[in-house]
Amino acid sequence: MRAIQVSTLGGPEVLxxxxxxxxxxxxxxQVVRVSAAGINYADTHMTENTYLSRTTLPFIPGGEVVGRTADGRRLLGLVPGGGYAEQAVLAEDSAVEVPDAVSDGQALALLIQGLSAWHLLRTSAKxxxxxxxxxxxxxxxxxxxxxxxxKYFGAGRVIATASTAEKRQLALDLGADVAVDNAPDGYAARVRDANDGKRVDIVLDAMSGPVLDEALSVLAQFGRLVTYGMASRTPATPIQPGDLLTRNLSVIGFWVTPALAMRGMFDEPLIEMLNLTAAGTLRPIVGGAYPLAEARRAHEDILARRTTGKLILTPN
Known part of the structure; x- marks a missing residue:
């Protein structure tokens, strides 16, 4: 079969x-014939060996696939690598069946990204x-x-931040109440203005660096900042305990990989989101589909922040 392999560490050129x-x-x-494989920002870290888990060469990237078994079942699930390929092996306890009304891209958007969003709000931020x-x-x-x-969980106000007007409009179209620029300079003032001058209860951040520093400053009493990535590739300023005391703040880390190994963290929220998608209540955004041979271009696009929503590879 054809697959994308990484035999030396580096950027997109090593795919x-x-x-x-x-x-x-x-x-x-079960072996599945892969109809689509998910692409994640974390995959770009793995080719560089800068991810939270260490990389062993050579390897086939990709932790998410949707495909059909030999008996025709359409399964969605996580794999411990090997997703960027025409075939993959799924463990029965890390896969669920996909409703016909849900596309491959939508289904894949609900795995790492969807489960992360669900747990960031429900499990970590509560x-x-x-x-x-x-x-x-x-x-x-x-x-x-x-x-x-x-919005579905009942947030009183959802404030989206994004780097371009087009991305901010997308967030508004998806239900955000207001959208502002996410540049570090002036971030805190823009967020407070968007919340009628008040501090906010929850911030979800995957950027780290100066954005995280600013986000901490806008939290209200008993506010929670959940950090789940370092897309800026810049560390934030170390947080001192005294920074948290006066407003009773919490800073919570979240990494989806070990979380999903815990009982009840995978099947239940994933099936809930698949059903919400099939009903039209949830709209996962599929940002682009790339042929398997163009995995390098996909990584280049995601690193250049030219993408929105879920990116997928189509091996077959």
């Missing part, structure tokens, strides 16, 4: 199309109806779903 042996299923596993929520990078895969889920 190489190769022929490899077909995968073989073990006990409790959102309460009526609270104000700021979602940084609101036009991205996680952000675009977090905007919709925050």
């Amino acid at each position: 190489t199309l190769v022929d490899v042996s077909d995968p073989v299923a073990g006990p409790g596993e 959102i309460i109806p009526g609270e104000s929520v700021v979602i940084n990078a609101a036009a991205g895969g996680v952000g675009s779903l977090a905007v919709q889920l925050a």
